[in-house]
Amino acid sequence: MTEQIPIETLHPTIRMLSDEQIEAIHHASLDILSRTGIVMKNEVGRELLVDAGAWESEGRIKIPPHLVMDAIASASPRIPMFNRLGELTMPLEAGKVFFGPGSDCPFTIDSGTGQRRKATAEDVRRIAQLCDSLAQIDFTMSMGTPSDVPPLDHYLHSFISMIRGSVKPNVYTANNREDMEDIYRIACAVAGGQDELREKPFMLHYAEPISPLLYNDESVDKLLFCAEKGIPVTYPPSPNTGGGGPITLAGALALGNAESLVGLVLTQLVRPGTPFLYGMNTAALDMKSAIVSYGSPEWPLGMAACTDIARYYDLPVWGTAGATDSKVVDAQAGIEAAISIMSAFLTRCNLVHDVGYIEYGTTSSMEMLVVADEIIREVRYIMGGVEISERTLAREAIHRAKPGGGFLADDHTLDNWKWAQWRPELIDRMRYDRWVEKGRKDIATRANERARQILAEHQVPPLPEAAEEVIAEVLKEREDSAKRTT
């Protein structure tokens, strides 16, 4: 018999925007850039744009559509990201979805006491260690602003703590060009040199303009540094509806798209092909509390739309999920994380950050990270779709089953149960009596126990000695310069 071609499994996706809608947003964005214009505070950035064909009028830089289209054409549709051991673990490209935490929370929930307190450099390392162990977490971000180091050094210390705590690729933030240079020196020592770092980047820089339409000096400077050195970079604006962006999501998308594209244009003017991760943050500014809501449905809605736009441009895309406005890991946290993670997966957003944020991004929570890891695993199972094949149709098993007798002990069950069903790790399905016997623990308690166990047991390969030497040098130089200025 001729061997038949297997039936392909449909893996569900969603689209939020039609082609017509995408083009309408694209045109609105081009109009914003060429008619409204931006405010550029960085002199090099201003010169780059004007020399390439932008013009200045009424204190704004106005950017013609062809500059934008050239930049889209020269950008890479994919950014292969490596871990710090040189293995390709995070190819940011069409169809792939990767998750990780967010950066720079002033507070953390102490995993020992359960109290909310200021974050430290050691917290950043510990959270990186936790992320290193969690299978569904693909990259690290600092998750903390270390309160126990000099304020001007906190990004530097965050970076050091992240790479000590995890081998996974990281997304890092920095204060200014000096930070960027010091971090670059350390990263080169980790990778084994500048060329090695360019060929196998294990870090991606996150900087952002200020919505609406303001390009501050230092953020552009950091962006340009990345383009000069070939460091992958993302530059997502935050046109949060009603705050940095119009109250309507369409307006926020048009504005955010325009703002993100300026970042793309700048990087491509410095060096065509600079790996640029397109995207924007589209939270809602809550009209009661005035917080930027990390659990708002506008964000996943905007992320899905933004991912559709990225696909239109053939650019890799940045997104957000797994965060909550709740102050504790509770049902609200679960709802907000599950909806956003599901959306991220369905849209195939490539790099999804802020997993594990609670309190609208002000506080980091190891428990939330552990819960989100389970949510991601479950959602991934759903994305697998339904395999239709001879082994899954189970014709023989159905044929031999005793009506009413069930399939529990059937060979088909015993041969296929391991892959045919999803199995929870953190989610509880115990019978009531056993749950009582085991201490009546809710998911936050179990997540806390799991996090603490990982911190006690999980080993991370140390940094190369050469990297630790460069770290010591950099920290010494910082100390010396602090002494000189005081």
Add this chain to the structure above:
Amino acid sequence: MDTKSHVLEQIASNLYKGEDDVVATLVQQSLDQGMAPAKILNGGLIAGMDEVGKDFKAGDLFVPEVLIAARAMHAGMNILRPLLAEGDVPSAGKYLIGTVQGDLHDIGKNLVKMMLEGAGFETIDLGTDVKPDAFVAAVREHQPQLIGMSALLTTTMPGMKATIEGLEEAGLRDTVKIMVGGAPVTAAFAEQIGADAYAPDAATAVDVARNLMGV
């Protein structure tokens, strides 16, 4: 002696892993080397199944893993059974099991049965929708030490009480220990209808049965 106990350990560990072919081969090899069938049964198959039961109860194993181990035990038993003399098989007890009148649910009851068999109980399965009279007649015929009744529906739970009353009327109540279980059944209900014990799940059912047997 050392090699013999080594083989028994291998039988037990392969049974635990559900390697039915390996278990069958090892059982045959042991016989060929002159080991007594009862020794292979106790030291290999039942010892392995005890480990499975222990780990299932502790929550370390999944139901299919227990059933796969049981399948391996059957593979070994198929070779041993014709060779075992009367009295060689140390039955943990004779266990009559069924789903009560009006209830056609089979799956939970079957799981309990399989767990009991794995623990060395001899089971007699009356199936589903078992009327009180049928339980009474089967007790008279098989003279079990234990009866297990299952119900999935609240509407069929009274069938448990009716069966116990039937046994009392027939003068057989004191010859057996009665266990009840099933999703809507509780320990309080078991006590209320005069059953001897309640088990919340299949793994616990084995322990409860052993306790009732005084093992």
